[in-house]
Amino acid sequence: MDEPPVLRVRSSDAHVTELISLGAERSLTFRNLMALVQATDGMVYVESCGHGTRACLKMWMCAKGSTRFLRVMVNRARDE
Numbered sequence: 879m880d881e882p883p884v885l886r887v888r889s890s891d892a893h894v895t896e897l898i899s900l901g902a903e904r905s906l907t908f909r910n911l912m913a914l915v916q917a918t919d920g921m922v923y924v925e926s927c928g929h930g931t932r933a934c935l936k937m938w939m940c941a942k943g944s945t946r947f948l949r950v951m952v953n954r955a956r957d958e
Contacts, residue, residue, distance in 0.1 A: 886916045889924045894952065898924060920946040927953045 889895045901908040915922055 883916075886918065886920060887912050887922045887924065889926075891926050894924050894926055918946075919944050920948060923947065923949045925949060925951055927951050 887898060889898065898912075902912055903909075
């Protein structure tokens with residue numbers, strides 16, 4: 879039985895995971911970007927900033943063997 883492919887763009891936040899899926903479904907550019915990441919040995923974790931901030935930037939990247947890990951923080955709130 880074939881193993882499912884490793885998802886290289888992921889989130890621990892169910893809502894962010896939904897947004898990633900929606901973006902891939904609706905945007906050719908986003909889908910192409912995800913395909914580029916999927917073709918690498920890297921892992922991208924997309925997480926929510928939270929705490930009522932308008933934006934955040936947390937520098938975090940590491941490597942384990944040949945795999946690189948990158949965390950991207952996003953603000954889920956819409957501008958008001």
